[in-house]
Amino acid sequence: MEDKTKPILELENxxxxxxxxxxxxxxxxxxxxxxxxxxxxxxxxxxxxLVGESGSGKTTAGRLIVKLEKPAEGKIYxxxxxxxxxxxKALRDFRRKVQMIFQDPYQSLNPQLSVLNTVSEPLTVHxxxxxxxxxxxxxxAMKSVGLSPPDDYLHRYPHQLSGGQRQRVAIARAMVxxxxxxxxxxxxxxxxxxxxxxxxxxxSEMREKLDLTILFITHSLAAARYLCxxxxxxxxxxxxxxxxxxxxxxxxxxxxxxxxxxxxxKFGDCxxxxxxxxxxxxxxxxPEGAGCPFYPRCKVAHRTKCGTGMPRLEEISDSHxxxxxxxxxxxxxxxxxxxxFYAT
Amino acid sequence: MAxxxxxxxxxxxxxxKGYLQAVAGVSFSLEEGKxxxxxxxxxxxxxxxxxxxxxxxxxxxxxxxxRILFEGQDLLTLSDSEMRSIRWKRIAMIFQAAMNAxxxxxxxxxxxxxxxxxxxxxxxxxxxxxxxxxxxxxxxIPEARMRDYPHQYSGGMKQRAIIAMALACHPKLxxxxxxxxxxxxxxxxxxxxxxxxxxxxxxxxMIFISHxxxxxxxxxxxxxxxxxxxLVEYGSREEVFQSPCHPYTRALISSYPTLTGKKxxxxxxxxxxxxxxxxxxxxxxxxxxxxxxxxxxxxxxAWEEVGPRHRALCQDFR
Numbered sequence: 001m002e003d004k005t006k007p008i009l010e011l012e013n014x015x016x017x018x019x020x021x022x023x024x025x026x027x028x029x030x031x032x033x034x035x036x037x038x039x040x041x042x043x044x045x046x047x048x049x050l051v052g053e054s055g056s057g058k059t060t061a062g063r064l065i066v067k068l069e070k071p072a073e074g075k076i077y078x079x080x081x082x083x084x085x086x087x088x089k090a091l092r093d094f095r096r097k098v099q100m101i102f103q104d105p106y107q108s109l110n111p112q113l114s115v116l117n118t119v120s121e122p123l124t125v126h127x128x129x130x131x132x133x134x135x136x137x138x139x140x141a142m143k144s145v146g147l148s149p150p151d152d153y154l155h156r157y158p159h160q161l162s163g164g165q166r167q168r169v170a171i172a173r174a175m176v177x178x179x180x181x182x183x184x185x186x187x188x189x190x191x192x193x194x195x196x197x198x199x200x201x202x203x204s205e206m207r208e209k210l211d212l213t214i215l216f217i218t219h220s221l222a223a224a225r226y227l228c229x230x231x232x233x234x235x236x237x238x239x240x241x242x243x244x245x246x247x248x249x250x251x252x253x254x255x256x257x258x259x260x261x262x263x264x265x266k267f268g269d270c271x272x273x274x275x276x277x278x279x280x281x282x283x284x285x286x287p288e289g290a291g292c293p294f295y296p297r298c299k300v301a302h303r304t305k306c307g308t309g310m311p312r313l314e315e316i317s318d319s320h321x322x323x324x325x326x327x328x329x330x331x332x333x334x335x336x337x338x339x340x341f342y343a344t
Numbered sequence: 345m346a347x348x349x350x351x352x353x354x355x356x357x358x359x360x361k362g363y364l365q366a367v368a369g370v371s372f373s374l375e376e377g378k379x380x381x382x383x384x385x386x387x388x389x390x391x392x393x394x395x396x397x398x399x400x401x402x403x404x405x406x407x408x409x410x411r412i413l414f415e416g417q418d419l420l421t422l423s424d425s426e427m428r429s430i431r432w433k434r435i436a437m438i439f440q441a442a443m444n445a446x447x448x449x450x451x452x453x454x455x456x457x458x459x460x461x462x463x464x465x466x467x468x469x470x471x472x473x474x475x476x477x478x479x480x481x482x483x484x485i486p487e488a489r490m491r492d493y494p495h496q497y498s499g500g501m502k503q504r505a506i507i508a509m510a511l512a513c514h515p516k517l518x519x520x521x522x523x524x525x526x527x528x529x530x531x532x533x534x535x536x537x538x539x540x541x542x543x544x545x546x547x548x549x550m551i552f553i554s555h556x557x558x559x560x561x562x563x564x565x566x567x568x569x570x571x572x573x574x575l576v577e578y579g580s581r582e583e584v585f586q587s588p589c590h591p592y593t594r595a596l597i598s599s600y601p602t603l604t605g606k607k608x609x610x611x612x613x614x615x616x617x618x619x620x621x622x623x624x625x626x627x628x629x630x631x632x633x634x635x636x637x638x639x640x641x642x643x644x645x646a647w648e649e650v651g652p653r654h655r656a657l658c659q660d661f662r
Contacts, residue, residue, distance in 0.1 A: 197612035226601035263533035265562035
């Protein structure tokens with residue numbers, strides 16, 4: 001977004017550690033670092049994409065932001081207020097301003113609640129309006145996600161809806177409070193392609209119309225490119241690269257981002273897609289911990305430097321940040337070409 | 345002669361709500377050493393076709409019409425025991441959700457050995473284990489991990505073990521149903537490369553079933569697009585993806601976000617798939633088709649030959 005002056009959300013050195021249970025016999029349990037000192041800002045009105053593979057910590061980041069979990073370290077600021085200590089009224093206000101859309105609409109909706117009850121529940125919880133006003137708000141929210149006429153859906157139950165309809169109900173539930181910030185955690189990974197496109201378009205319309213800021217969590221670079229203004233690539237709890245979506249995808253600098261792009265199935269008239277070849281067979285003898293998390297699989301890495309120290313995220317060009325000692329020269333970009341097919 | 349020829353296949357399920365026609369009039373053929381991909385959204389019948397080829401339809405499912413000629417032999421006329429001798433030995437399957445396809449209480453090595461021994465009982469246990477070793481090498485599982493249990497494997501490794509199991513009896517045909525759906529892109533890429541290499545090396549024919557056009561486009565020679573139980577377009581991957589004909593194929597392609605090219609607005613397919621318990625008499629896609637005419641609603645669509653091998657179940661796409 002052009003207006004970079006006003007961050008709405010800011011993460012500062014955010015870390016999260018999960019402790020695995022101590023086994024009855026043998027090992028004494030260990031710590032899994034899901035997020036390791038992550039910092040970024042999300043600006044008002046933008047769609048920010050957090051891209052990573054499973055286990056990268058992307059969902060954990062989302063859950064921390066909506067306060068479903070507590071960080072081990074670090075701060076989260078929403079509109080300049082530190083949310084980690086929120087209690088009472090401040091917490092209730094926060095819950096109204098920040099909403100989440102979950103990955104699996106087959107699990108995130110209560111099977112015993114009708115659509116009307118599902119979507120109006122947040123209004124009841126926050127004591128907004130009376131019965132009639134609530135129904136009106138619910139209707140509006142349903143229309144905004146394309147479930148219209150709303151009366152066809154209000155009295156249905158989740159099992160009477162298709163996957164795409166369920167996810168739209170979940171979005172309506174998030175939108176009915178008119179939030180400022182929404183975390184969308186892989187909202188389309190359970191849906192078919194044609195339905196996913198619908199959800200993408202709904203999110204992008206919401207942003208336009210409602211002046212909303214969205215954190216879009218996804219494993220798909222193509223989806224992130226389509227929807228996001230900026231993206232951050234995360235790997236094993238570390239931010240590897242961050243920048244304007246188009247720039248990061250066309251001109252990736254981090255060997256990991258490059259490996260990700262290499263791995264996408266390609267077909268069609270792509271021209272000569274550059275192959276970076278930065279991935280190698282994992283080196284099982286690589287030391288764990290201190291170094292760059294991608295080091296054991298990185299072809300570019302230097303044994304002592306990358307194996308022992310984690311590079312900092314540094315700006316290499318206008319708002320394009322990379323955490324790598326050996327930022328690859330990137331004069332060659334993915335050629336324009338026609339659209340070809342990539343995995344979603 | 346083609347290795348596999350399927351003619352006018354019709355498959356239905358008896359359900360509580362009535363008879364559901366899951367696959368209607370599907371015909372295709374597959375040459376030796378080639379790969380064919382079926383793409384379609386959930387409920388289009390692609391997995392049902394795979395299950396029918398394996399003779400593994402659930403009890404409420406049945407083939408009502410058609411022939412499945414495998415090496416010239418109609419699989420539908422075979423008895424259960426005859427089918428058993430073909431299954432896994434001649435036709436193997438990589439099941440969807442490989443994560444759950446293995447028995448958690450047996451070592452991975454033993455499970456693959458079991459598949460080998462079941463089809464070759466004369467083989468000794470140690471010989472079978474030797475074969476497993478070779479297979480695991482082939483798919484890239486380190487020897488040290490052979491005696492692990494499935495839960496000790498990562499998703500990618502489990503998928504590799506499942507592929508090893510499918511290869512165990514040197515089949516002519518492997519059916520891979522969403523083989524990489526739950527995997528990360530880097531692992532997916534490795535598995536797909538591995539599969540292609542093995543396929544070339546052993547001259548195995550493959551049928552890929554997936555909802556993701558990019559995967560199928562990446563690995564298959566021929567593509568079949570399925571919608572609501574019907575094959576709606578069929579041709580080489582170049583033909584189907586560079587000059588898609590059926591409106592559904594076009595709609596499906598333009599609902600995918602891409603990494604290159606111009607960033608245009610995605611066009612979702614509005615509406616919903618028809619109910620297959622009482623399928624519409626005309627074209628099954630006509631309710632969602634931007635170019636539908638009134639006759640589309642009533643008259644069953646006919647095949648249009650676009651090229652020598654490229655056909656589409658729509659005569660009005662031009």
